[in-house]
Amino acid sequence: MHRWHSYKCKTPLISTFRKLSTNASSEELVVNIPKVDVYRFGDGKHAQPLFRDLNWTVKEGESWAVIGSGGGGEKTALFNTLLGRYRIAPYPPPPGGLFPFLTLAGLDPYSEVSIVSFGHRQQAGGAFYDYSARYGAVHEEDRLTLRQSMFPETIPPLRMPYEDTNDTPEPVPAISVEESTRFNELVAQMGLGQFLDLPLIALSNGQTRRARILKAVLKKPKLLLLDEPLTGLDVKTRPLLLSTLHGLHVKKEPRVIIGLRGQDALPDWVDHVVYVKGTMVTAGERESVLRELELGLGGWAGQPKKTKSTANPTPKIGQILIDLKNVKVQYSDRKVLDQLSWQIRQGERWHLVGENGSGKTTLLSLITGDHPQSYTQTRYPPQDSSSSDSPRETSSHLQLFSQPRSRLPTTLLRSAIAILSPELFDAFPRRSNMTVWDVIGTGFDGDFVPKGKKSVGSGIGMQVSSSLSREGRGGCEGSMEGQDGWNEEESWRMARVWEVLEALGPEAWKRANASESIITTPSPASSPSSSLTHQFAQTSFPSLPLPQQRIVLLMRALVGRPPLILLDEVWSGMDETMVRVAREYLQGDHLVAGGAGVGPGQAVVVITHWEEEVPWNRDEDAGVFRKFRLSGGKGWVEE
Numbered sequence: 001m002h003r004w005h006s007y008k009c010k011t012p013l014i015s016t017f018r019k020l021s022t023n024a025s026s027e028e029l030v031v032n033i034p035k036v037d038v039y040r041f042g043d044g045k046h047a048q049p050l051f052r053d054l055n056w057t058v059k060e061g062e063s064w065a066v067i068g069s070g071g072g073g074e075k076t077a078l079f080n081t082l083l084g085r086y087r088i089a090p091y092p093p094p095p096g097g098l099f100p101f102l103t104l105a106g107l108d109p110y111s112e113v114s115i116v117s118f119g120h121r122q123q124a125g126g127a128f129y130d131y132s133a134r135y136g137a138v139h140e141e142d143r144l145t146l147r148q149s150m151f152p153e154t155i156p157p158l159r160m161p162y163e164d165t166n167d168t169p170e171p172v173p174a175i176s177v178e179e180s181t182r183f184n185e186l187v188a189q190m191g192l193g194q195f196l197d198l199p200l201i202a203l204s205n206g207q208t209r210r211a212r213i214l215k216a217v218l219k220k221p222k223l224l225l226l227d228e229p230l231t232g233l234d235v236k237t238r239p240l241l242l243s244t245l246h247g248l249h250v251k252k253e254p255r256v257i258i259g260l261r262g263q264d265a266l267p268d269w270v271d272h273v274v275y276v277k278g279t280m281v282t283a284g285e286r287e288s289v290l291r292e293l294e295l296g297l298g299g300w301a302g303q304p305k306k307t308k309s310t311a312n313p314t315p316k317i318g319q320i321l322i323d324l325k326n327v328k329v330q331y332s333d334r335k336v337l338d339q340l341s342w343q344i345r346q347g348e349r350w351h352l353v354g355e356n357g358s359g360k361t362t363l364l365s366l367i368t369g370d371h372p373q374s375y376t377q378t379r380y381p382p383q384d385s386s387s388s389d390s391p392r393e394t395s396s397h398l399q400l401f402s403q404p405r406s407r408l409p410t411t412l413l414r415s416a417i418a419i420l421s422p423e424l425f426d427a428f429p430r431r432s433n434m435t436v437w438d439v440i441g442t443g444f445d446g447d448f449v450p451k452g453k454k455s456v457g458s459g460i461g462m463q464v465s466s467s468l469s470r471e472g473r474g475g476c477e478g479s480m481e482g483q484d485g486w487n488e489e490e491s492w493r494m495a496r497v498w499e500v501l502e503a504l505g506p507e508a509w510k511r512a513n514a515s516e517s518i519i520t521t522p523s524p525a526s527s528p529s530s531s532l533t534h535q536f537a538q539t540s541f542p543s544l545p546l547p548q549q550r551i552v553l554l555m556r557a558l559v560g561r562p563p564l565i566l567l568d569e570v571w572s573g574m575d576e577t578m579v580r581v582a583r584e585y586l587q588g589d590h591l592v593a594g595g596a597g598v599g600p601g602q603a604v605v606v607i608t609h610w611e612e613e614v615p616w617n618r619d620e621d622a623g624v625f626r627k628f629r630l631s632g633g634k635g636w637v638e639e
């Protein structure tokens with residue numbers, strides 16, 4: 001399979017447009033965008049277009065992928081252009097318009113074209129919602145099963161207590177044989193059979209993603225746009241989904257256009273590519289676009305190796321932070337984690353691996369104390385009154401920072417364990433008055449709304465946090481009582497916000513794009529050296545493109561230097577440059593004195609299905625980097 005290679009554009013790609021031959025008859029044109037400019041609705045006459053001279057034609061039978069690079073949400077913008085969310089000037093002429101195959105057949109494009117996007121967050125709004133509800137008892141309104149969600153019209157209406165039980169209920173429409181056969185075939189191909197009768201809310205991330213694609217296919221659009229369909233899917237599932245999509249596309253049931261990140265593998269069956277970076281778009285046959293853009297085999301493999309440090313060659317592994325012994329998580333007779341033991345120590349870098357549904361997110365939710373069953377894992381037998389010994393532990397326990405979950409206030413856990421996951425990304429509030437600075441500042445105390453005069457937290461839980469030895473506070477640690485202590489802490493917090501902004505923000509993307517070294521010496525001053533960083537800090541968080549929102553939430557996770565950082569699928573939705581910047585920052589613990597990256601006192605757990613995204617490896621990080629695998633409810637360290 002081809003992988004995209006990181007590259008530099010020296011000349012504007014606009015000048016390299018390939019003109020597709022349009023000798024196909026109009027009915028054979030699926031998409032017709034002949035040299036247009038694309039604007040936001042409401043943009044003035046002299047506004048900068050989102051795309052200039054966009055020239056893209058898709059013919060019946062061709063298989064297209066849209067590749068996005070640049071981090072500004074360009075790929076999403078191109079899909080939104082197809083969905084009519086932007087102004088196209090001049091609009092493709094009648095009678096064919098933008099989708100000749102539909103318009104000329106008398107069909108309405110806007111009901112026949114649909115999108116499933118995984119770069120987008122599902123929920124909107126300004127309030128944080130409690131995603132941990134998924135782990136508890138399932139509420140009545142959340143009982144909708146995967147099967148029912150596919151055919152909601154077949155769910156019998158709820159009977160109200162006042163209704164006469166002798167009344168014959170309205171018959172629910174049955175699914176046709178043809179529909180049911182197709183459904184069963186797709187369920188089997190997508191490996192969803194065993195989850196059909198589970199509540200939708202209980203499905204894992206990868207299972208949910210596949211279910212969303214299935215639902216979209218069942219609605220029978222004529223054209224389905226899938227933005228990053230492989231994100232969050234395990235290695236085994238990816239080829240299954242790709243081959244299902246290819247089969248559907250060939251039969252036009254429906255036609256499929258997939259969106260990929262610059263660093264993703266390009267499926268073999270994709271024969272045409274449209275590549276988007278900034279306002280520049282290149283469209284054409286796969287091989288010629290690859291050639292024109294100087295792309296080729298390489299991708300991640302072509303990325304620079306990290307520089308070996310000489311400053312801190314001996315790995316330092318410290319105290320046990322998390323200690324799980326024989327823990328279990330079970331829903332009715334469904335065992336998700338079964339007798340699982342794992343210890344996480346200071347200084348360790350873990351890659352948590354396992355197929356979709358193997359229990360990774362569940363395990364993290366035990367560690368963060370969000371899972372109700374985290375309270376029930378430590379069991380002390382009744383104390384023998386004749387003995388003065390301390391209670392003996394049974395064979396099962398869950399110790400977070402040497403304490404059972406029940407003894408740890410949630411505020412303390414939130415500031416001691418930073419997490420970024422797809423669920424948190426979706427749940428994080430998007431209030432229009434929240435700036436990038438505010439969002440990063442919530443990371444110190446693990447809050448979801450800005451607190452304190454400087455928006456770096458109020459210091460609640462600060463003393464308990466300091467007992468868990470946060471990293472890199474110098475003399476500050478343990479002496480934070482009183483106003484002086486808080487002033488010192490507040491100055492440290494502000495300097496840290498600037499540090500992560502400089503190290504992971506727009507300045508770093510610029511440097512990475514220019515292929516300069518990403519790691520910099522963090523500025524000790526409490527104000528930013530770059531106006532770009534300053535501007536970015538003041539930008540409204542919800543107004544940022546989604547890839548940028550993702551990296552800001554990563555800054556939030558790293559800013560407080562907590563003892564434990566959990567990074568669940570954090571690279572999904574980020575563009576190649578951001579992934580590179582973030583990986584190098586995480587690797588750079590001992591390359592930079594005094595601040596950047598993560599330090600030897602911190603432990604990090606990374607979850608990703610893409611081996612290439614893990615910042616550490618066995619050769620270069622021997623002694624600190626380890627892999628923990630989950631399968632069939634069991635977990636073990638992979639040597």
Ligand SMILES: Nc1ncnc2c1ncn2[C@@H]1O[C@H](COP(=O)(O)OP(=O)(O)OP(=O)(O)O)[C@@H](O)[C@H]1O
Nearest residue numbers: 202203204205206331336356357358359360361362
């Ligand atoms: N309330 C519940 N009832 C029954 N099963 C549940 C419930 N909640 C979760 N599960 C099951 O637990 C399993 C583990 O889910 P989890 O989200 O931890 O998997 P994961 O390893 O993180 O998967 P992915 O790679 O897809 O993110 C899944 O098979 C899921 O269906």
